Amino acid sequence: MVKAKVLIRPKQGILDPQGKAVERALPALGFDGISNVRVGRLVELETDDPSALDSLCEKLLANPLIEDFEVELEEEALS
Amino acid sequence: MVKAKVLIRPKQGILDPQGKAVERALPALGFDGISNVRVGRLVELETDDPSALDSLCEKLLANPLIEDFEVELEEEALS
Numbered sequence: 001m002v003k004a005k006v007l008i009r010p011k012q013g014i015l016d017p018q019g020k021a022v023e024r025a026l027p028a029l030g031f032d033g034i035s036n037v038r039v040g041r042l043v044e045l046e047t048d049d050p051s052a053l054d055s056l057c058e059k060l061l062a063n064p065l066i067e068d069f070e071v072e073l074e075e076e077a078l079s
Numbered sequence: 080m081v082k083a084k085v086l087i088r089p090k091q092g093i094l095d096p097q098g099k100a101v102e103r104a105l106p107a108l109g110f111d112g113i114s115n116v117r118v119g120r121l122v123e124l125e126t127d128d129p130s131a132l133d134s135l136c137e138k139l140l141a142n143p144l145i146e147d148f149e150v151e152l153e154e155e156a157l158s
Binding site: 001007008009019022025026029031032033034035036037038039040041042043044045046047048049052056059060061 | 086087088098101104105108110111112113114115116117118119120121122123124125126127128131135138139140
């Protein structure tokens with residue numbers, strides 16, 4: 001069993017309305033000097049076959065047209 | 080300017096319907112041996128004042144009742 005972390009983020013150049021909404025809310029809450037907010041998804045899972053993860057991301061977790069994904073494996077030998 | 084990555088995940092023990100939905104969709108797509116899927120959020124931003132990030136997460140980005148967050152700083156001296 002391998003623990004994996006999948007980071008999914010909007011592609012460079014793709015509009016990110018959620019990020020824009022966060023940016024716009026910041027001054028009212030007293031936070032200044034924050035920019036380039038991008039909101040994506042984090043998926044954590046355990047798998048027997050880490051080689052299938054790229055295909056899984058393309059088919060189910062991310063939308064490859066508008067999102068980039070990155071798979072990070074945390075080897076945890078629980079067998 | 081410091082780049083920061085905020086990882087937000089459902090707390091241990093809190094039901095995660097999105098993760099369950101992913102798990103249930105997996106066999107139909109031909110993926111086996113995947114378990115413990117948890118879906119959270121990834122927020123990337125640039126800030127002048129990294130010390131304010133914890134407070135920002137508590138107030139705006141995460142719901143501390145049901146979510147844990149983790150801030151990772153990637154020092155990038157662009158000043």
